[in-house]
Amino acid sequence: xxxxxxxxxxxxxxxxxxxxxxxxxxxxxxxxxxxxxxxxxxxxxxxxxxxxxxxxxxxxxxxxxxxxxxxxxxxxxxxxxxxxxxxxxxxxxxxxxxxxxxxxxxxxxxxxxxxxxxxxxxxxxxxxxxxxxxxxxxxxxxxxxxxxxxxxxxxxxxxxxxxxxxxxxxxxxxxxxx
Numbered sequence: 001x002x003x004x005x006x007x008x009x010x011x012x013x014x015x016x017x018x019x020x021x022x023x024x025x026x027x028x029x030x031x032x033x034x035x036x037x038x039x040x041x042x043x044x045x046x047x048x049x050x051x052x053x054x055x056x057x058x059x060x061x062x063x064x065x066x067x068x069x070x071x072x073x074x075x076x077x078x079x080x081x082x083x084x085x086x087x088x089x090x091x092x093x094x095x096x097x098x099x100x101x102x103x104x105x106x107x108x109x110x111x112x113x114x115x116x117x118x119x120x121x122x123x124x125x126x127x128x129x130x131x132x133x134x135x136x137x138x139x140x141x142x143x144x145x146x147x148x149x150x151x152x153x154x155x156x157x158x159x160x161x162x163x164x165x166x167x168x169x170x171x172x173x174x175x176x177x178x
Contacts, residue, residue, distance in 0.1 A: 004119035005135055006148045006165075008105065008158060008176075011053025013151020017141040018046050025133055026070040032101060033064075035089045044070065046102075055106040055114040058168035064103040066091055067130065072098050098126040100134060112168045113161035115148065115176065145178055 009017065021027075022045055029043040043049060043065075055063060068074065075095040078087050093099050105116030118138070120131045142149035150158065162168075163176035 002119070002121045003131065004117055005138065006115045006117050007138055007142060007150065008113055008115050008148065008154040008163065009053070009142070009151040010107070010153040010157070012153050013142070014046060014052060014104065017137055017151065021133060021137045022046065025130075027067055028070050028072075028074075029065040029067055029102065030074055030091050031064070032066050032091050035091070036086075038076065038089050040074065040076070040089075040091060042074070046104075049104070051106075052104065053106045055104070055108040055112075058108040058112060058114065058164070060103065060105060060114050060117065060164065060166055062103075063106070064101050066093065066096055066099050067102050067134075068096060068099045069126075069130070072096075093121050097122050097124055098130070100127060100131045102134070107161070108164070108168055111162060112164050113154070113158065114164045114168070146176075148176060 026044070029046060030040050046052065077090040077092070077095045079090060081088055093101060099122065100118060100120040103117040105114040108114050118131065118134045120127050138149045142151050143155055158178055164170060165174055165176050
């Protein structure tokens with residue numbers, strides 16, 4: 001059963017929110033996507049993200065990370081490409097049952113605030129527990145507005161930004177409104 005929650009958070013919001021979670025549950029974060037080799041970069045803390053709180057592309061789907069416990073082995077899919085027979089390696093939930101996906105969202109070009117997302121398509125107990133721990137952390141530290149979580153700093157700057165739910169080029173009608 002697929003589930004997801006959205007949020008707006010700055011770097012400071014994410015740090016204050018997820019520090020306690022990581023202290024109680026050692027995690028690792030691996031960028032989702034398609035890669036040419038299996039030299040995947042693993043982060044053992046969200047605070048290692050170079051651009052934490054910044055959205056590089058202006059799209060809500062980019063900057064997605066597979067999140068698993070540090071004791072869980074990472075799995076990947078090797079898929080032969082039809083056009084040239086080469087292999088591409090995929091990091092996603094289809095090969096990682098005990099996982100969730102964390103998309104940080106963040107500020108894009110100073111004028112746009114892209115929403116983040118916590119999601120999972122897995123329904124086993126381990127994935128549910130990980131998802132629940134993340135959501136409880138957001139519930140504890142963030143304000144909920146129209147079903148979307150806002151960190152304190154994000155809520156303060158939200159009136160100064162376009163609140164983006166898809167892509168910075170979206171029509172204004174799709175912007176989140178407080």
